[in-house]
Amino acid sequence: MERSESRQVQRDANPPAAFADNERLRTYLEIASKAPMEPAPENRLETRGALAASRGFLATIEKRRSIRQFSNKPVPFELVENAVRAASRAPSGANQQPWTYVIVSDAAVKERMRAAIEREEYETYARRASDEWLAALAPLGTDWRKEHIVQAPYVAIVFAQVYGLKKSEAGIVKVKHYYVAESVGISVGFFLASLTHAGLATLTHTPNPMGFLAEILERPENERAYVVIPIGYAAAGARVPAVSKKTLEQILVTQ
């Protein structure tokens, strides 16, 4: 660490010709070397401050549980908006930011989503899910009933933009997006962390299939529903399944 810290961040101005052995790569390097750059933002803390911040964040995130019973206590919209801002800072393939966050608070829209979601989930639990899947789900105590969609003050539906749509002289053209699932997953992680940090309860819910959400929410053709996230305060007396996380020893390998 010490050594890499003191190493100069410097790029060879003229990569040896051997590495740019074709015209396409030479052209690419020429363009890439002219990409506008700016100073990296400062985000360093002294060790003591870093440990306090790290432990504080850990203590908060350790309280996160998937909540299925929400109170109707209103949530200041800024908490959700700031979470979307946090989500927007996620790294993404080629910085294409292939996500759209739809935040629903309208009771009628929530009812329509709930009805459609419960219809699909009923099929899943009754017929589509394998015995193995149902056995994996049983310890969570879930079923097709999804009151939380209407109980939670806000429901976020995150859409993945499987390709971009750009205006050009030829009309609207499709733009390929890279690493869409990874990018949206990371962004949703930031979103959940921000909401948790603000003391809110969330549930990541993935009805399957969920094509009907794009219809209900009138999303464009390039968007696919990725996850549904009810957001609110946990109901008084909310219960969660008594399950545990893997230990650090099970998931951390150092070498």
Ligand code: IYR
């Ligand atoms: N989508 C269904 C089933 C379900 C699937 C998984 I994997 C879970 O972790 C939880 C539920 C439902 O939401 O009930």
